[in-house]
Amino acid sequence: xxxxxAVIAKENYPLxxxxxxxxxxxKFHYTVHTSLDVVDEKISAMGKALVDQRELYLGxxxxxxxYKVYGYxxxxxxxxxxxxxxxxxxxxxxxxxxxxRKLHNSYTDVMCxxxxxxxxxxxxxxxxxxxxxxMMQVC
Amino acid sequence: xxxxxxxAAGLRLLLSDAEQQRYSELFALCCPEGGSPAPAAGGSKVxxxxxxxxxxxxxxxxxxxxxxxxRVGYFGPAQFYVALKLIAAAQSGLPVRIESIKSELPLPRFxxxxxxxxxxYGNAAExxxxxxxxxPATLEKNSFRKPDEGDKQQETxxxxxxPMCSPPASPSNYQRxxxxxxxxxPRSGLEQPHGVPYEARHATHQQEGPAIGNYGSKSALVxxxxxxxxxxxxxxxxxxxxxxxxxxxxxxxxxYYINQFKSLQPDLHSFISGSVAKNFFTKSKLPIPELSHIxxxxxxxxxxxxxxxxxxxAFHLIVARKNGYPLPDVxxxxxxxxxxxxxxxxxxxxxxxxxxxxxxxxxSQQTRDFNRTETSVVEVLDNSALTQDAISDDNQALNISTxxxxxxxDFKPCQYWSVKTVAQELNTLKARPRSRSYSSTSIEDAVxxxxxxxxxxxxxxxxxxxxxxxxxxxxxxxxxxxxxxxxLPPPPALPPRPLVSQQGPHHATNTEPAAPAKSSxxxxxxxxxxxxxxxxxxxxxxNRVPSQTEESSPTKKEILLTxxxxxxxxxxxxxxxxxxxxxxxxxxxxxxSSLPAVKPxxxxxxxxxxxxxxxxxxxxxNKEANAVLARLNSELQQQLKEVHKERIALxxxxxxxxxxxxx
Numbered sequence: 001x002x003x004x005x006a007v008i009a010k011e012n013y014p015l016x017x018x019x020x021x022x023x024x025x026x027k028f029h030y031t032v033h034t035s036l037d038v039v040d041e042k043i044s045a046m047g048k049a050l051v052d053q054r055e056l057y058l059g060x061x062x063x064x065x066x067y068k069v070y071g072y073x074x075x076x077x078x079x080x081x082x083x084x085x086x087x088x089x090x091x092x093x094x095x096x097x098x099x100x101r102k103l104h105n106s107y108t109d110v111m112c113x114x115x116x117x118x119x120x121x122x123x124x125x126x127x128x129x130x131x132x133x134x135m136m137q138v139c
Numbered sequence: 140x141x142x143x144x145x146x147a148a149g150l151r152l153l154l155s156d157a158e159q160q161r162y163s164e165l166f167a168l169c170c171p172e173g174g175s176p177a178p179a180a181g182g183s184k185v186x187x188x189x190x191x192x193x194x195x196x197x198x199x200x201x202x203x204x205x206x207x208x209x210r211v212g213y214f215g216p217a218q219f220y221v222a223l224k225l226i227a228a229a230q231s232g233l234p235v236r237i238e239s240i241k242s243e244l245p246l247p248r249f250x251x252x253x254x255x256x257x258x259x260y261g262n263a264a265e266x267x268x269x270x271x272x273x274x275p276a277t278l279e280k281n282s283f284r285k286p287d288e289g290d291k292q293q294e295t296x297x298x299x300x301x302p303m304c305s306p307p308a309s310p311s312n313y314q315r316x317x318x319x320x321x322x323x324x325p326r327s328g329l330e331q332p333h334g335v336p337y338e339a340r341h342a343t344h345q346q347e348g349p350a351i352g353n354y355g356s357k358s359a360l361v362x363x364x365x366x367x368x369x370x371x372x373x374x375x376x377x378x379x380x381x382x383x384x385x386x387x388x389x390x391x392x393x394x395y396y397i398n399q400f401k402s403l404q405p406d407l408h409s410f411i412s413g414s415v416a417k418n419f420f421t422k423s424k425l426p427i428p429e430l431s432h433i434x435x436x437x438x439x440x441x442x443x444x445x446x447x448x449x450x451x452x453a454f455h456l457i458v459a460r461k462n463g464y465p466l467p468d469v470x471x472x473x474x475x476x477x478x479x480x481x482x483x484x485x486x487x488x489x490x491x492x493x494x495x496x497x498x499x500x501x502x503s504q505q506t507r508d509f510n511r512t513e514t515s516v517v518e519v520l521d522n523s524a525l526t527q528d529a530i531s532d533d534n535q536a537l538n539i540s541t542x543x544x545x546x547x548x549d550f551k552p553c554q555y556w557s558v559k560t561v562a563q564e565l566n567t568l569k570a571r572p573r574s575r576s577y578s579s580t581s582i583e584d585a586v587x588x589x590x591x592x593x594x595x596x597x598x599x600x601x602x603x604x605x606x607x608x609x610x611x612x613x614x615x616x617x618x619x620x621x622x623x624x625x626x627l628p629p630p631p632a633l634p635p636r637p638l639v640s641q642q643g644p645h646h647a648t649n650t651e652p653a654a655p656a657k658s659s660x661x662x663x664x665x666x667x668x669x670x671x672x673x674x675x676x677x678x679x680x681x682n683r684v685p686s687q688t689e690e691s692s693p694t695k696k697e698i699l700l701t702x703x704x705x706x707x708x709x710x711x712x713x714x715x716x717x718x719x720x721x722x723x724x725x726x727x728x729x730x731x732s733s734l735p736a737v738k739p740x741x742x743x744x745x746x747x748x749x750x751x752x753x754x755x756x757x758x759x760x761n762k763e764a765n766a767v768l769a770r771l772n773s774e775l776q777q778q779l780k781e782v783h784k785e786r787i788a789l790x791x792x793x794x795x796x797x798x799x800x801x802x
Contacts, residue, residue, distance in 0.1 A: 112443035114413030115431035123428055125468065126435055 001091070001136035002082045002099065003067060004028035007107065009119060010077035012036055016122040019083070020136055032081045035061050035069045039079055042071070056104070057097050072100040080104070085136065099134050106130045161246050162220050169219070185214050185222075191249040192226045202226060205237060223247050385464050386471035388455050388479065396451040410444035416453070423457050429466060433457060436470045448479035 004019035019028040038061040046054055058071035063086065072080040080103050084091060110116055110124045169184040189199045206221035214222070227247035228234075388396070397407070403419060404411045411419075420430050437453035438445060445453060452474035460466055472478060 109441040112413070112438070112441050113431055113434050114417035114443065115427055115434055123431070124435055125432065 001084075001088065002134055003085050003136055004032065004083040005103070005131050005134065006032040006081045007103075007122060008032070008036060008079040008081060011119075015078075015120070016127070016131075018128075018131055018135070028083055031064070031067065031069060031083055035071060035081050036079070038062055038069075039071050039073060039081075043073065057100055059093070070096050070100070072104070074104060074107075078107070080107075088136075102130060102134070158224075158246060162223050165223065165249075166216060166219050169214070185219070188249055189222070189226065192230065192247055194226060194229050198229050202229065384473070385459050385462075386455070386467070387473040388451060392455065392458070393451060396454045397447065399454065400447055400450050407447055410442075410446055411450055413443040413445075416445050416450070420453065420457060423461065425457060425460060429460060430457075432466055433460070436467070437474070439470070439476055446476060448476035451479050452476065 004017070006014055006018070007016040009015050014032070017029065017032065019025050039058060042058050042061070043054070054073075056072055056074060058073060061069045061071045061081075063069070066086055068084050068086055070082045070084065072082075074080075080100055082096065082099065082103075084096070106124075106127045107122075110122055110127050111118065113124070116122075116124070165188065169188060189202070192199075194202075202222050202225040205225060206218045224247075227245055230248055231245065399419075400407065400411065403415055416434075417430075420433070421427075423430075425433075433453055433456045436456060437449050439449065452470065455474060456466065
């Protein structure tokens with residue numbers, strides 16, 4: 001279960017960012033911001049020749065002491081960044097992939113809405129609900 | 140709709156009001172007196188409570204594991220609520236799994252628990268005992284009838300059971316309560332008049348109701364009353380019998396929506412695209428976030444287009460919103476596309492009943508997309524189990540509170556929640572058939588699966604897209620086919636110059652015994668020239684007239700003369716300056732026009748090499764022109780966006796100021 005989920009636009013500004021309500025949520029925002037550099041690194045490392053075959057799931061971007069950050073970039077350069085608690089060892093790669101897939105599905109549903117202009121912040125309730133289901137529940 | 144505290148293991152638990160109340164009461168019971176800082180239910184009391192649910196021990200073990208109490212080590216509110224829900228699921232016969240509790244479930248039943256709360260439900264326990272004896276067959280038969288059938292069952296059963304309960308209120312009260320309870324649509328205070336039509340219809344049923352003593356007659360009564368209910372229900376179902384329900388579309392409204400749909404899209408079986416619908420709904424002057432939410436609610440299959448039922452639902456939501464009703468969180472079931480789909484579908488009746496029946500929603504809607512008839516049997520069995528619980532819930536709810544207004548809320552969120560989860564499940568189900576190439580997170584896999592990325596639009600021809608005459612493009616295409624040599628599309632406003640410069644050598648060659656291709660090629664040039672510059676019209680005449688036998692030397696000089704002037708002309712190509720240059724050069728054109736006529740006897744290689752040079756330079760120029768135009772286009776687009784934003788801002792400001800000025 002994620003601690004923080006963010007959707008970043010092509011121009012590297014956040015379209016949607018949500019973290020579990022703790023004190024000092026700002027650190028998650030910083031983490032997501034710094035992870036954008038790593039995303040760019042990964043993409044450029046793949047090389048220009050592989051642009052068409054690039055895998056959308058980028059994998060573990062970088063681990064910190066408490067958290068692990070995973071990335072996913074769509075073909076329209078929209079990035080999903082997920083911060084996960086390191087202590088949650090039960091989460092495997094496949095689960096992360098499936099979470100990103102769900103995110104992507106919900107994101108395209110949001111895009112299908114003609115009242116949503118690409119580049120706006122995401123206010124969709126369905127998207128919110130889906131993200132809530134993926135966030136860690138704080139009892 | 141209230142949310143219970145989030146369940147363990149990331150589970151999101153939605154509880155109805157009744158459930159919330161009940162669970163909190165039970166939790167309060169189980170909490171140690173003088174509670175600890177973190178409210179946690181005492182293990183022994185919880186154990187007693189769970190055992191009172193009369194579930195087998197291993198089921199209880201499963202439940203405790205699932206709810207996370209073992210993991211966490213204590214029964215916090217979240218775990219407790221999840222456990223209660225799981226108990227309810229288990230008692231309803233569903234497997235003990237997290238997925239089971241996502242569906243609408245009755246309250247869990249606990250026998251022989253002696254405390255204040257349970258005393259109130261003591262009657263409920265008796266009723267449960269009563270209920271269990273009702274032959275399931277009866278329920279099976281009728282469980283998959285119309286949606287209100289469930290209401291009828293509850294209504295007709297409760298009066299028979301009423302003698303068992305603590306003295307009930309007047310039968311009319313019961314009816315009203317049950318009607319609103321079972322109906323479960325958002326009312327905003329309209330239950331009373333709503334109950335009236337029900338009462339009128341059920342008066343006949345209720346006469347038989349109270350006169351029961353034993354279960355045998357009760358079952359017979361249930362049979363008869365249900366059959367009557369069926370008969371009575373079938374007629375009013377299709378007509379709008381619930382005039383006060385804001386989420387039910389009346390006949391006139393339906394006709395109006397259909398007419399509006401026709402105005403946008405004449406084919407009633409086709410879609411309205413997103414942009415068309417957006418323009419149409421924006422006229423309603425609702426704020427964009429609300430319109431966005433309405434779209435989310437009504438576009439169930441999330442395809443960016445609205446079918447007729449989806450459109451009706453969206454329109455109805457807009458109308459409701461304009462009349463002041465708050466927007467729901469999930470689409471009311473009367474606005475679901477399947478509910479609104481044309482009644483021409485034969486199985487729609489039975490399945491619509493199934494679909495809208497609250498507890499059968501999770502099961503039936505899942506199967507709706509697939510063969511309905513096959514799964515109807517399964518659904519029936521599930522419904523039978525669920526209806527038993529529904530009846531017990533009714534009685535419990537009755538005993539809990541006689542306030543009619545709270546009860547509709549119970550079912551309303553239940554239904555909504557179940558509809559929503561069903562819609563979500565539907566969406567996930569529908570997501571699979573949707574061709575989403577990213578589902579495999581790589582395009583290769585998508586291609587392997589046969590979901591090819593859409594073919595890119597055909598490459599635009601290497602001609603200027605900007606305001607060039609159609610004939611030019613046609614000619615260009617024709618000429619490329621006809622002529623092997625590269626015919627360059629001249630820049631739109633500059634055609635005369637390169638034409639002129641190249642025309643000379645071409646014409647020179649043309650005057651020689653030329654291949655038919657070349658002659659046709661030249662003719663194209665001639666045609667083209669006639670359209671662009673009137674002075675060039677002189678060319679055909681002038682070119683044909685002069686003889687080939689003019690001296691080469693003067694012609695060479697003239698050619699050389701023509702070449703230099705044309706080159707700088709070409710280099711000066713700019714979109715803004717084109718017209719100016721063309722105007723400047725037209726006088727020079729007239730000068731040069733005379734010259735190309737006098738170019739006989741040029742060796743063939745010379746024009747060809749010059750041709751090639753000219754062609755290459757023209758290619759370069761065209762590429763530069765393309766780049767410039769592209770840049771210009773993007774800049775203009777940006778400007779357009781900004782202007783648009785400004786306009787919207789101004790409009791909003793204007794709206795703000797308007798009421799002030801009125802005052």
